[in-house]
Amino acid sequence: MTPVAAPARPTAPATVDARRWVRRRRIAAEGRVEVSTVYVVTLTVLMAAALVGQPVVRVVWPPEVSGDPAVTPFVGAAAALAAFFVVLRQLGPLSVSRSDATWLLLAPIPRRTLLAPALTLTTVAALVVGAAIGIAVTGRSVSRPAELPVLWAGGTTGAAAAVFVALLAIAGQPRPTAARFADGGGVAVGAGSLIMAAALGASGGPGLPALPVPPVVVLAVGVGALVAGLFAVGLTSRAVEGWPAAPIAEASINAGAYADVVYAVEPSYLAEMSARRFWRGRTRVRTTRLLLARWLPPLIAQDLIILRRKAPRLWWPVGAVAVPVYLAEGPAWLLLGVVLIGALGAAGFTGESTHSDAANPAMLRLLGVTGRRVTAARLVVPAVIAGGWLAITLAVLQGLGALTGPWWALGLLAGPAVAAAAYQRAKASAASIGTILIDTPLGAFPAGMLLWLLNGVDVLAVLTLPVSVGLVLVPAPEVLGWPWLFAQAASSALGCALLVRLGTNQTGV
């Protein structure tokens, strides 16, 4: 009897080999990286370094420190670390390329090596960002000339903190429910720190006592924490073996979409993608009866429902109120830009319905309402949000002594004008502006970025002229007069009336 060999157990090929094979096939098909690409990338990096290098160095390490060490830099560092956490969570942070997600993620190959490049990149990013934050805090706390151990202590402590933040973001990836709370916490800490830093900056803030231990001790603690953090990264690389495929696949899709945005210079997809992701994560939504309230027009009730459900995201506009405070002493044009763009962002909070109607008016046809009625209703909630945001921001600036007079009232009156601009902005869909190409001597350039940036800003600039001109021409101690308020009220009313009148043709019903 001929012995029959037992079937061989299939062995898992190494990911490195699989990747190498894919890379070899790709090079065979497409060739290696072209010299022109290397040239363009190098030139871009050098130009960016030349343009923003000096200001960035000055932000991280200011030439001199004014006054005694204060709490404010530490609060600012908390805001920066929270922002780093939010960005990491948006990106995954552990993802693979879309083709790897399709062909290798579900193949029987070790997940650990598949995710190694992403884990390394995340760790390196954490080290660089954390070190920069640590040095920036040190640069605002120690007198010049700074000793080298002090600098190292700041850098390593910051790097260790950022590595732990990255570990937190990674830990959240396979636990979506817990991660949602962490996301909310990250945004709350970021926005709260911004507000606190602004308040401390305005009031001078409490001073810090002299460091009770020598810098070498801080350096030793920082190095110890950093080593512990890197050890935890090593443990994480083993833990990813047991991760389900879904969070990696989803992160890979998101990262791929972000790459598309950069490649196609088309940032308008970002808002749409972010909205889809936000709503997909809402699992505890309960039907309200607000739409049935007879005293409230249903389309306004719809915006209020959306506003309530997006409450976790309200931290951004709330935190953004603090930003103009940092610029109160700066150039008027910068303050003006930040105030108006901040208001536009706040007014766009409920813009998804308008964007959806512009992209596909099927729901509007089903509702059977006139374009004018829709436009008028969709302006109400954004006008209140923008008016409230402007009123608070301008009142804070007034409290700091940068402005005098009824500026808060001017902010309230400018709300409808900002809402009109936000409505225009929300209406522009990716499909309508993304396909426009501008011919240049170097080839066709997708106009998406330019149009996305400018869309609605033109309306904003025209309709909020009284606010803009007032911020430039009437700084404290000059008192804002009532004619400015009348001018803004007229401009807001005219802008909204024109938009509502044009609404019939634009909605298609």
Added chain:
Amino acid sequence: MTMVVDVRQVTVRYGSTLVLDRIDLQVPEGGAVALVGENGAGKSTLLRCVTGLQEPTAGDISVFAAVPGRGTEFWRQVATTVESPSWYQGLTVREHLDLVRVVNGGDPDDGHIAELCVTLGLSGLSDSLPSTLSSGQRQRFLLAATLVRPSRLLVLDEPEQRLDTRIKGAVAAHLRSYVADGGTLVMASHDDGFRVGVGAGEVVLVRPEAE
């Protein structure tokens, strides 16, 4: 007899492809018609022309004695599922149905929505966001949104698609009752049993090149 839909000698071309060739269709008030035919016979195209969402290459179409698709008054009378699906991010299934009913002057608490949700098997999905529904559930949700609003003409593109046998029978009964109450129905269908259940007359469309 008053004709709600009056299609005369309508021709539609996509480039060099002839989709509809001099089609005539008259549907009186309270009538029900089902367009049948193989894939590519032009059923959806004709429905889109009837709703005014597509201009025919030649021929005349009138709905309620007017050019279709013009203005709010038309859409107050006509409800359709021929468009690509759309919904509002952040509103639940029930809130969409409430919104459609309230904006059209109906009473969301009169039991109509609850009855339709039972008929279409949507009762357990009231708190769901449409983006989280399966394709079959989404089809039922959009059909419910179309049926929940008051209308005089329904234009439905294969309403039986992705429905199981029980729900298909309930939808057919609902449409039959709509027509019995004086509504007019024009639909495309691939399911003869469903068409008979609705009580719709058959209009066969044939691909022009197959003639």
